Amino acid sequence: MKYQSAYLQKVYDGLAARNPEQTEFLEAVGEVLESLEPVVSANPKIEEEGIIERLVEPERVILFRVPWVDDEGKVQVNRGYRVQFNSAIGPYKGGLRFHPSVNLSILKFLGFEQIFKNSLTGLPIGGGKGGSDFDPKGKSDREVMKFCQSFMTELSKHIGADTDVPAGDIGVGGREIGYLFGQYKRLRNEFTGVLTGKGLTYGGSLARTQATGYGLCYYTEEALKTMRNESLKGKTVVISGSGNVAIYACEKATQLGAKVVTVSDSNGYVYDPDGIKLDIVKQIKEVERGRIKEYVGRAGGQAEYHEGCKGVWTVKADIYLPCATQNEIDGESAKSIVANGAIAVCEGANMPSTPEAIAEYKNAGILFGPAKAANAGGVATSALEMSQNSERLSWTFDEVDNKLKTIMENIVHNSAAAAEKYGFKGDLQVGANIAGFEKVCDAMLSQGIAY
Ligand code: NDP
Ligand code: 2IT
Numbered sequence: 001m002k003y004q005s006a007y008l009q010k011v012y013d014g015l016a017a018r019n020p021e022q023t024e025f026l027e028a029v030g031e032v033l034e035s036l037e038p039v040v041s042a043n044p045k046i047e048e049e050g051i052i053e054r055l056v057e058p059e060r061v062i063l064f065r066v067p068w069v070d071d072e073g074k075v076q077v078n079r080g081y082r083v084q085f086n087s088a089i090g091p092y093k094g095g096l097r098f099h100p101s102v103n104l105s106i107l108k109f110l111g112f113e114q115i116f117k118n119s120l121t122g123l124p125i126g127g128g129k130g131g132s133d134f135d136p137k138g139k140s141d142r143e144v145m146k147f148c149q150s151f152m153t154e155l156s157k158h159i160g161a162d163t164d165v166p167a168g169d170i171g172v173g174g175r176e177i178g179y180l181f182g183q184y185k186r187l188r189n190e191f192t193g194v195l196t197g198k199g200l201t202y203g204g205s206l207a208r209t210q211a212t213g214y215g216l217c218y219y220t221e222e223a224l225k226t227m228r229n230e231s232l233k234g235k236t237v238v239i240s241g242s243g244n245v246a247i248y249a250c251e252k253a254t255q256l257g258a259k260v261v262t263v264s265d266s267n268g269y270v271y272d273p274d275g276i277k278l279d280i281v282k283q284i285k286e287v288e289r290g291r292i293k294e295y296v297g298r299a300g301g302q303a304e305y306h307e308g309c310k311g312v313w314t315v316k317a318d319i320y321l322p323c324a325t326q327n328e329i330d331g332e333s334a335k336s337i338v339a340n341g342a343i344a345v346c347e348g349a350n351m352p353s354t355p356e357a358i359a360e361y362k363n364a365g366i367l368f369g370p371a372k373a374a375n376a377g378g379v380a381t382s383a384l385e386m387s388q389n390s391e392r393l394s395w396t397f398d399e400v401d402n403k404l405k406t407i408m409e410n411i412v413h414n415s416a417a418a419a420e421k422y423g424f425k426g427d428l429q430v431g432a433n434i435a436g437f438e439k440v441c442d443a444m445l446s447q448g449i450a451y
Helices: 004-016 025-041 049-056 104-120 143-155 174-188 207-226 242-255 279-285 294-299 312-315 331-339 355-364 377-391 397-421 426-445
Strands: 060-069 075-086 090-099 127-133 164-169 236-240 258-264 267-273 304-307 319-321 343-346 368-371
Touching: 004 025, 004 049, 025 049, 025 104, 025 319, 025 426, 049 060, 049 377, 049 426, 060 279, 075 090, 075 104, 090 174, 090 343, 090 377, 104 127, 104 397, 104 426, 127 143, 127 164, 127 267, 143 174, 143 368, 143 397, 164 377, 164 426, 207 319, 207 343, 207 368, 207 397, 242 258, 242 279, 267 294, 267 312, 279 294, 294 304, 294 331, 312 331, 331 355, 343 397, 355 368, 368 426, 377 397, 397 426
Parallel strands: 090 127, 090 164, 236 258, 236 319, 319 343, 343 368
Antiparallel strands: 060 075, 075 127, 258 267, 267 304
16 A cells, blocks of 8 residues: 555554555555545644554454364364454444454454444444354354354453443354353353344344344435435345345335345345345245345246356446445456446445455446445444443334434435545545544544553
8 A cells, every 4th residue: 555644654564564464454454544644644643642553453352262062073163253453432342253264354354444333323332343264054053052152151251241242244143142142141140231133032122133234225325315416216226145234235225216136145146137025035044044046946037046246246237235245346346337337336245345446436436335334334223232231121113223324324424524524525435434533533542542
């Protein structure tokens, strides 16, 4: 990365030299620091107080062994992690990812992004992330339970309702959160809001399941309205992924009058020109934990299945909502999106667009809603779950959903205002980074150098 500010260059180069193999982490930091150039030059305190050096180094990283016994009686060992990145504005907060690709680079990128995302929600939550290279796919419920119990046996020493509150992410949904919560309670003899995304019978919040996907659509709708005088109504939408975020993005986009024509998984994508039939997707993914290719046999009509995930970006649409994983849209896929005449790309997944892809959108004048703003609805609703747990009350679906909608609309407005203040009018990416940073920076300055 090349920066105008010698300070930013020095911090980035030092980080890259210390962590040369952490490509995803460096990608995430590189992007944020670029947006902060005008803020750093306007505020000398940032350099004087070493804010950026402190920001890019996690407060604490916990790495641990997770031994468990599979259904054949064999001992298995996975790696467990928790990256407690920044607690300047609240307890560490962020999901747990269980996927074979998980490593420190991926969790540090996710934890770093989470700092700014959580700040953007306006709620008092710091940034963290964790997970394991454990693959829940193909495991029995008992194996998943045993893994989660062993994982929590160590993690429980480092988290707490006022310290660090994990939730779900890829591979961690209601089933896993239930097993993790049960084990925490057993070990501590304490019923607290130590995790979010809990089931509704034991402290979960209504609308948390829907929150990331719904929030993505509220954000997209508001950004289209304020920046383009447009809306989702009547638009064709391409969605990638078919997990928690993708399913509820599809549901809300459809409710707002759009037609969603694709969903995908890591094997391939489904194209249904009549509009995705979400009840079939929910049955396959939420109930049967099956593969998305099974959709075609059940949906009939003109639905098609294509092997490979990249092809989904060649499908023509007005709006693209990537909801699977990091770097799923490279420069070449972004060129197809531009050629297809897209008006907006809003990110449900974390960092789904490579820097080359983002450059393509910007050159073409496509409205770009970056992940840390567009997918903040999940963690925002997690923070609302924490509030409900603290007051030992539960709010109605509409109450939570209305708060979520307001939070997402505010994120659009605050990002637009921050971008304009620093001379980047209309750039929601730069605006999100700056708006998220300003609050964390102020809190870090107020709290002094040694925590
Ligand atoms: P799920 O585990 O529910 O679903 C993940 C989906 O993405 C599946 O369809 C999966 O397919 C696909 N996928 C995962 N890895 C890859 C890969 N390497 N290549 C192609 N497809 C892949 O996870 P979520 O829906 O919760 O998460 C999706 C994204 O949204 C992630 O980036 C996550 O960090 C982000 N996010 C999630 C939030 C939440 O509240 N859950 C909040 C904010 C962001 P397959 O089944 O084949 O693996
Ligand atoms: O990336 C994310 O924001 C999440 N996976 C949700 C985190 C949370 O604590 O709800």
